[in-house]
Amino acid sequence: MEIFKTKSALKDYLAPLKKTGKKIALVPTMGALHNGHISLIKLAQQHADIIICSIFVNPTQFTDPKDLEKYPRPIEHDLAMLNEAGCQGVFMPNVAEMYPDGKDENWHIDLGKAEFLLEGAFRKGHYQGVTQIVKKLFDAVEPDIAMFGQKDFQQVLMIKNMLAHFKLPIEIITCPIIREDDGLAMSSRNIHLSPQDRIHSLVLSKSLQFVVDHFQEYNLADLEEKAKAFYNDIDGVELDYFTIANGNNLEPAQNKEEENLVALVAAKVGSTRLIDNMIIK
Numbered sequence: 435m436e437i438f439k440t441k442s443a444l445k446d447y448l449a450p451l452k453k454t455g456k457k458i459a460l461v462p463t464m465g466a467l468h469n470g471h472i473s474l475i476k477l478a479q480q481h482a483d484i485i486i487c488s489i490f491v492n493p494t495q496f497t498d499p500k501d502l503e504k505y506p507r508p509i510e511h512d513l514a515m516l517n518e519a520g521c522q523g524v525f526m527p528n529v530a531e532m533y534p535d536g537k538d539e540n541w542h543i544d545l546g547k548a549e550f551l552l553e554g555a556f557r558k559g560h561y562q563g564v565t566q567i568v569k570k571l572f573d574a575v576e577p578d579i580a581m582f583g584q585k586d587f588q589q590v591l592m593i594k595n596m597l598a599h600f601k602l603p604i605e606i607i608t609c610p611i612i613r614e615d616d617g618l619a620m621s622s623r624n625i626h627l628s629p630q631d632r633i634h635s636l637v638l639s640k641s642l643q644f645v646v647d648h649f650q651e652y653n654l655a656d657l658e659e660k661a662k663a664f665y666n667d668i669d670g671v672e673l674d675y676f677t678i679a680n681g682n683n684l685e686p687a688q689n690k691e692e693e694n695l696v697a698l699v700a701a702k703v704g705s706t707r708l709i710d711n712m713i714i715k
């Protein structure tokens with residue numbers, strides 16, 4: 435497995451491979467890898483010849499400086515996991531390599547109304563930061579395909595809007611959410627959960643599963659109310675939102691007959707903010 439710290443080293447590696455027609459997949463990550471990330475690598479291997487995983491904790495998408503500061507960075511462990519998974523290249527630039535003009539360089543694109551809903555409402559400017567870095571990663575790799583997890587449902591939508599904005603010929607593949615045996619969606623931030631938080635964290639997947647399992651039984655308002663009631667009286671758990679939304683634009687669902695419905699949730703469990711979602715139909 436090759437490790438690249440600069441865009442130019444990465445380009446030098448990829449150029450001859452592209453010339454011989456190899457299909458390139460990019461798997462963007464912020465590191466602290468778990469089996470959710472590895473599932474993206476494995477799925478990429480079914481669609482492409484060369485897999486490049488990027489590891490970069492992108493400062494411009496963090497709205498809470500403490501969140502950025504404590505983001506886990508177990509690089510040796512990450513490299514071992516990627517090597518074991520058969521990833522050919524890892525791109526791990528530093529901040530200056532990705533933001534040569536400083537982190538405040540001008541970037542603003544129209545991502546549509548959905549930018550300001552849900553995660554965008556709680557993490558102001560988050561999706562400008564995400565799309566800014568993903569565009570830089572796309573420019574550095576020029577992949578044929580790129581893999582993103584459904585766990586960050588809104589992120590996938592925003593990245594597709596960014597691709598449309600720049601008319602980039604990259605196929606986005608959305609990968610299913612990988613969960614722990616008890617239902618918790620795998621996430622790098624899960625390591626911050628105390629043993630008690632870890633038990634409480636199950637409320638996210640349980641409330642989502644409730645909505646999926648009982649979708650036919652109740653109307654939308656009752657489904658949401660019953661799902662939100664899961665969060666009542668759990669010590670140290672604070673619900674940011676629970677919504678049943680249209681998966682195309684993340685607007686609240688208007689009726690149960692709509693296509694593409696998804697339930698999405700974000701909650702603080704102890705001091706750790708978690709997100710999760712389940713597709714209803």
Ligand SMILES: Nc1ncnc2c1ncn2[C@@H]1O[C@H](COP(=O)(O)OP(=O)(O)OP(=O)(O)O)[C@@H](O)[C@H]1O
Nearest residue numbers: 463464465470582583585586611612620621622623
């Ligand atoms: N449990 C999971 N199943 C599938 N894909 C996942 C899972 N967790 C993260 N991903 C995807 O991996 C990619 C990189 O995500 P990232 O490095 O932010 O990890 P993360 O676990 O989501 O961390 P965190 O949410 O704590 O930042 C994203 O496309 C994300 O959606």
Ligand SMILES: CC(C)(CO)[C@@H](O)C(=O)[O-]
Nearest residue numbers: 462463464492564567586
């Ligand atoms: C796509 C991404 C790597 C951009 O920093 C990040 O938002 C993530 O890990 O989901």
Ligand code: BAL
Nearest residue numbers: 464495496560586589
């Ligand atoms: N996986 C989403 C990255 C973030 O939380 O900033």
